[in-house]
Amino acid sequence: xxxxxxxxxxxxxxKKYEFVFxxxxxxxxxxxxxxxxxxxxxxxIGPEDDVLEIGPGIGTMTEALSATAxxxxxxxxxxxxxxxxxDTLSHCPNVTVIHNDILKVDLEALSKExxxxxxxxxxxxxxxxITTPIVMGLLEGHAPVKSITVMVQKEVAERMQAxxxxxxxxxxxxAVQYYAEPYLAANVPQNCFMPRPDVSSAVIRLSVRExxxxxxxxxxxxxxxxxxxxxxxxxTLSNGLKNAPELGFSKEEIEEAVRSFGKGDAVRGETLTxxxxxxxxxxxxxxxxxx
Ligand code: SAM
Numbered sequence: 001x002x003x004x005x006x007x008x009x010x011x012x013x014x015k016k017y018e019f020v021f022x023x024x025x026x027x028x029x030x031x032x033x034x035x036x037x038x039x040x041x042x043x044x045i046g047p048e049d050d051v052l053e054i055g056p057g058i059g060t061m062t063e064a065l066s067a068t069a070x071x072x073x074x075x076x077x078x079x080x081x082x083x084x085x086x087d088t089l090s091h092c093p094n095v096t097v098i099h100n101d102i103l104k105v106d107l108e109a110l111s112k113e114x115x116x117x118x119x120x121x122x123x124x125x126x127x128x129x130i131t132t133p134i135v136m137g138l139l140e141g142h143a144p145v146k147s148i149t150v151m152v153q154k155e156v157a158e159r160m161q162a163x164x165x166x167x168x169x170x171x172x173x174x175a176v177q178y179y180a181e182p183y184l185a186a187n188v189p190q191n192c193f194m195p196r197p198d199v200s201s202a203v204i205r206l207s208v209r210e211x212x213x214x215x216x217x218x219x220x221x222x223x224x225x226x227x228x229x230x231x232x233x234x235x236t237l238s239n240g241l242k243n244a245p246e247l248g249f250s251k252e253e254i255e256e257a258v259r260s261f262g263k264g265d266a267v268r269g270e271t272l273t274x275x276x277x278x279x280x281x282x283x284x285x286x287x288x289x290x291x
Contacts, residue, residue: 005031013087019058019080025077026129026130027127028194028197031192036064038186038203039186039203040068041185042186043123045121049121050114050115050118050119051071051123052120058088059088063089069094075105107138119145120145122148128156135148135176139180145208148206149205150204152202154199154202158202161204164273165270174277176206179206181209182205213274214278225247229270233270236268238258242254247284248288260283261276261283
């Protein structure tokens with residue numbers, strides 16, 4: 001059935017299959033045509049693009065994506081949605097529905113085998129209970145991903161694009177901004193979904209960088225350092241890092257690093273930019289190499 005975004009058609013499909021929404025799978029289906037248009041515009045899908053959709057639901061966004069994309073790979077976990085998708089997307093020959101948990105799909109193999117290694121554009125109204133593992137998996141994984149345009153909880157979108165010194169700024173902001181350039185494309189109220197979620201949503205586009213925003217000697221140390229700094233918000237950087245045995249540095253080494261970092265003893269982690277975290281990580285790497 002075409003034009004699934006029309007709430008009447010969504011209701012008809014749900015009735016026909018006696019579909020019961022699953023909270024466990026974060027099912028809030030999109031029923032607003034303006035929002036769908038905004039997602040499509042932000043995702044910039046053209047006839048050359050291979051799209052990965054995570055959680056197609058009854059196929060509302062999939063149908064719209066298939067009209068412009070080269071091919072759409074739609075990964076859906078819920079058994080009950082598979083026969084529905086076979087029906088609703090029967091007029092879309094360039095859609096492949098993959099029945100699996102997105103966290104278990106080998107996206108590198110999918111890109112190699114199905115798309116001759118061409119980069120994927122990811123578009124999704126994400127299940128909110130696993131937003132962070134999905135987005136970080138896409139950014140840190142080995143599959144070529146060009147952009148990620150996703151509906152997420154508004155608060156999560158704000159954290160992804162937050163700047164130093166704000167209350168939203170944290171490890172997620174730095175991890176996302178290391179790999180990508182975020183752009184908030186739209187705020188989306190609760191009444192655009194069926195059923196209505198408890199929280200407001202937003203569409204965020206992450207344009208994945210060809211190389212990370214900064215170059216550091218030890219990427220793992222950079223992220224350990226970032227996590228340790230935000231675990232102890234409102235404490236000084238020096239105290240925070242001394243309480244992080246996972247970093248593997250003595251108190252004296254931390255003091256030496258903070259001294260050569262040159263921002264004073266009272267500096268707090270949540271005020272540092274990504275570049276500054278990178279510089280501090282390299283100072284610590286230097287201290288470790290010298291041992
Ligand atoms: N795209 C549809 C829409 O916008 O109407 C549905 C979006 S709904 C917020 C999230 C979808 O993700 C549901 O279809 C749900 O079953 C699916 N889902 C949840 N967890 C998943 C997982 N681990 N892997 C793949 N799909 C998942």
